[in-house]
Amino acid sequence: MRQQKEFFKRQEVKEKRETSSVKLPKLDMCSFNGNKLKWSEFWDTFECTVYRNRNLSNIEKFSYLLNKLFGEAKGAISGLALSHENYEVAVDILKERFGNKQEVVDQHYKEFMNIPSASNKVYSLRAFLDATERHLRSLEVLEENINQHVFVSMIRSTLPEDILRQLEFNKGTKTEWILYALRHQIREYVTACEKAEKKSDEYKEGAKNRNVPDKKMSSSASRFKQQNHYQQRNPSFQSRIPISRLSSSTEYLMASTKISFNPSITQTSGMSVRRTRR
Structure with a gap:
């Protein structure tokens, strides 16, 4: 009986050693320069990999934090000495300075209103669509109600006239625009334009190769x-x-x-x- 207990104890110690020796993949954390729109992305990654890591001391965590900050963000805590106590002080300063939810929401609204108008070029339409979706999805994550007609009006006012006419034709005259439907229509239109442009480029390249003399x-x-x-x-x-x-x-x-x-x-x-x- 005693030998069995010793055997199971040795097995348990062996399993713990094998578990602790497993090498996890190295994570490349993003840096933070003080852009409030990027704070949530930075902090979620840092919190998961460093802040909640019990195997690291506060000095080591503070060192990791300093190495991932630059610009305005690093300047916010530049006066703090690298010490055990100052680590939590630095985290609180950064959260208060860059993690204010209302300020982040206001910044998204501001940048959404300043999105440049799209042209008829495919690359311009893609850039417009990506910027629009980025801010709208971020506002959704921040629990903002984006199902408002003001967003529909702002998007329609920045589209070229001929593209807006095509979207109106697809929608029909008996229905009103809602934000989800407008976003979907723009996404489908841009995707179709990109496919057509790719086919055109492939045809031109093939014709060019056929016309090259031996x-x-x-x-x-x-x-x-x-x-x-x-x-x-x-x-x-x-x-x-x-x-x-x-x-x-x-x-x-x-x-x-x-x-x-x-x-x-x-x-x-x-x-x-x-x-x-x-």
Whole structure:
């Protein structure tokens, strides 16, 4: 009985050692520069990986925190010495300075109203859609009611006239715009434009490749033109072309228009060529 207890105890210690020796993947934490819209993303990551880590001392946590801050955020706690007590003080300062919920909400509204108007270009429509969705989704997370007609009016006022006309045609005349439907229509329109643009680029690239002449053929044609030009300016050059070369080259076709062959004049040493003048 005693041996069994010792055996189970040794197994439990062994399992604990194996569990503690497991290496977790390294997380690359984002840095924070004082942008209030990025505070929630930064703090959620830091809180999960460092703040709640019981294996780290406050000095180590404070050091991690300082290494991930820069700009205005680092300046907010620059006067604090690296100590055990100052770690919680630094966290409180950062939360009070950059984590105020109402200020974050106000900043999202402000930036939403300052989104640049979209143009007919696909990249402009995509940038407009991404910025709109980013602020609206953030406001939803902050428990703001975005199902308001004011958002519909603001989005419609920043779209090009022809695109807005297409969206109105898709919606129909018997229904009123709601924010969800407008966002969905814009998303579908931008996605369709991106697919069409990609197909157009692939077609242009294929046509371009088909129109590229073969380099070998191009160089041969260039030499042929140069030699033809020389022969036209120097008619006596044709009589000096060897028969063996003429019979197996393109020059034979050119020379044959000015050189006639008499099959009756044939010797064992070869074939004589008689030039005829036109």
